[in-house]
Amino acid sequence: xxxxxxxxxxxxxxxxxxxxxxxxxxxxxxxxxxxxxxxxxxxxxxxxxxxxxxxxxxxxxxxxxxxxxxxxxxxxxxxxxxxxxxxxxxxxxxxxxxxxxxxxxxxxxxxx
Amino acid sequence: xxxxxxxxxxxxxxxxxxxxxxxxxxxxxxxxxxxxxxxxxxxxxxxxxxxxxxxxxxxxxxxxxxxxxxxxxxxxxxxxxxxxxxxxxxxxxxxxxxxxxxxxxxxxxxxxxxxx
Numbered sequence: 001x002x003x004x005x006x007x008x009x010x011x012x013x014x015x016x017x018x019x020x021x022x023x024x025x026x027x028x029x030x031x032x033x034x035x036x037x038x039x040x041x042x043x044x045x046x047x048x049x050x051x052x053x054x055x056x057x058x059x060x061x062x063x064x065x066x067x068x069x070x071x072x073x074x075x076x077x078x079x080x081x082x083x084x085x086x087x088x089x090x091x092x093x094x095x096x097x098x099x100x101x102x103x104x105x106x107x108x109x110x111x112x
Numbered sequence: 113x114x115x116x117x118x119x120x121x122x123x124x125x126x127x128x129x130x131x132x133x134x135x136x137x138x139x140x141x142x143x144x145x146x147x148x149x150x151x152x153x154x155x156x157x158x159x160x161x162x163x164x165x166x167x168x169x170x171x172x173x174x175x176x177x178x179x180x181x182x183x184x185x186x187x188x189x190x191x192x193x194x195x196x197x198x199x200x201x202x203x204x205x206x207x208x209x210x211x212x213x214x215x216x217x218x219x220x221x222x223x224x225x226x227x228x
Contacts, residue, residue: 033216043155043202043219088154092214098168099145099157100217 006089006103014111019076021106023089024069030094032065032072036085037105043088046074079110114138116220118203124226125193133188133223135203143167144186145217146178147202155202161186162208193227200224 007022023032034046049056049065049072056063062075076083086107090100117136125131137144143162147155148171157170161180172178175193180186190197201224204217 030214035219040200040224042221043204045216045218048216090155090217092217094214096168098143098160098162098214099147099170100155101157102154104154 006106010107012109019079021074021087023072023103025091029091031092033090034074035088038085081110081112084110116205118220118223122224126228129193131190133201135186137205141205141207143206143208145204146188149200195227198227
C-alpha cells in the first residue's frame with residue numbers, strides 16, 4: 001500500500017511566492033526524505049529529516065515533521081521558475097527495510 | 113562530488129528480450145538500491161544490496177535478478193521483457209550508519225528502458 005501521500009497533487013503559484021507541500025504516511029518511520037524530479041529526469045535529494053527531529057532548514061527549504069500526525073511539510077520560500085518540478089516525499093521505515101516508500105508527488109509550477 | 117553512475121542511459125528492447133542495467137555507486141557507499149518508475153508513477157523499490165549481499169526485496173518480478181560485485185557496482189538483469197517493463201530504472205546508493213539507520217539515498221540519472 002502507498003505509504004506517502006502528497007497534498008496537493010498539483011500547485012501553481014507566482015514566482016516569488018512561497019510553496020507548501022504536505023505529505024502523510026501510515027507506518028512508523030526512521031526518517032523522511034524529500035526529492036525533486038524534473039520531468040522524466042533523475043531524483044535530486046533535497047533534505048532528510050529523522051524521526052527525532054521536528055524541523056530542518058536548507059537554504060530556501062524548510063521541512064517539518066510531526067510523527068504524532070504522521071505528516072511532513074516542505075516549504076519553498078521565494079520560489080523561482082527553476083523550482084518548477086515534481087516533489088516527492090519518501091519514507092524510510094528503518095530496521096530491515098531498505099527501500100524508500102514514495103508518495104505520489106506534488107507537481108509544482110512556478111509562473112514567471 | 114562524485115555521483116551515482118548508471119549505464120546505459122537509454123535502452124530499447126523487443127518483447128521477450130533480455131536487458132542488463134549497470135550501476136556504479138558513490139565511492140564508500142555500502143548500500144545499493146534499485147527502483148522502477150513507470151510513466152506518471154512514483155518510484156517503486158525493487159531490491160537492495162549491502163556489502164555485496166542482498167539486503168531487502170521489494171516488488172521485483174521473478175523475471176528480474178540483480179547482484180552486487182566485489183567493486184560494489186551492481187547490475188539489474190531483466191529477462192523475458194514485457195511491454196509493461198517500459199520505465200525509468202533508478203539506482204541509488206547510501207552509507208549505512210548502523211543497522212536500521214541509513215544516510216540519505218542519492219539517486220543516479222536513471223536508465224530509460226523502452227520495450228517494443
